[in-house]
Amino acid sequence: MIRPILIHPDPRLKKVCDPVAEITSEIRRLAEDMLETMYDAPGIGLAAPQVGVTKRLIVMDCIKEGPPEPIVLVNPQVIWGSEELSTYEEGCLSIPDQYADVKRPAEVQVRWTDLEGQPQERQFAGLWATCVQHEIDHLDGKLFIDYLGPLKRQMITRKMEKLKRERARTG
Numbered sequence: 001m002i003r004p005i006l007i008h009p010d011p012r013l014k015k016v017c018d019p020v021a022e023i024t025s026e027i028r029r030l031a032e033d034m035l036e037t038m039y040d041a042p043g044i045g046l047a048a049p050q051v052g053v054t055k056r057l058i059v060m061d062c063i064k065e066g067p068p069e070p071i072v073l074v075n076p077q078v079i080w081g082s083e084e085l086s087t088y089e090e091g092c093l094s095i096p097d098q099y100a101d102v103k104r105p106a107e108v109q110v111r112w113t114d115l116e117g118q119p120q121e122r123q124f125a126g127l128w129a130t131c132v133q134h135e136i137d138h139l140d141g142k143l144f145i146d147y148l149g150p151l152k153r154q155m156i157t158r159k160m161e162k163l164k165r166e167r168a169r170t171g
């Protein structure tokens with residue numbers, strides 16, 4: 001089921017999310033819905049708070065061509081980041097049509113729990129590294145525009161407020 005994606009500014013996007021205590025059928029359904037919502041958007045990553053669920057769960061698939069490679073990360077944690085940084089032009093499904101360069105560690109080691117409740121660990125590089133850091137930021141109430149200067153951030157926030165007013169008017 002496709003769930004509506006919250007648009008910034010929204011208090012639910014600013015919250016520090018709660019850890020997932022147990023993999024229940026509700027959590028499995030949430031992960032499935034989030035993947036469907038992400039592919040439909042389309043996007044390469046989605047965090048639970050973006051569909052209004054303030055729990056520590058993200059989904060990703062950074063494969064642009066070829067068979068899909070969906071992954072679901074429950075309670076993900078960056079346990080190591082490279083000193084080397086890389087810059088990507090980032091966007092966000094909660095901040096439609098706005099893009100800006102963000103600098104982050106080029107490679108990260110991430111630990112998480114999968115939907116079977118098993119611990120997983122993997123090193124991400126390239127677009128995957130940027131995406132996983134962007135999505136984990138969401139779980140701490142942080143958006144990519146928080147890396148920008150205040151003027152740029154305010155400009156984007158005002159555009160989003162306007163977009164939300166327009167959408168509310170047209171339904």
Ligand SMILES: [Zn+2]
Pocket residue numbers: 091092093094134135138
């Ligand atoms: Zn985002």
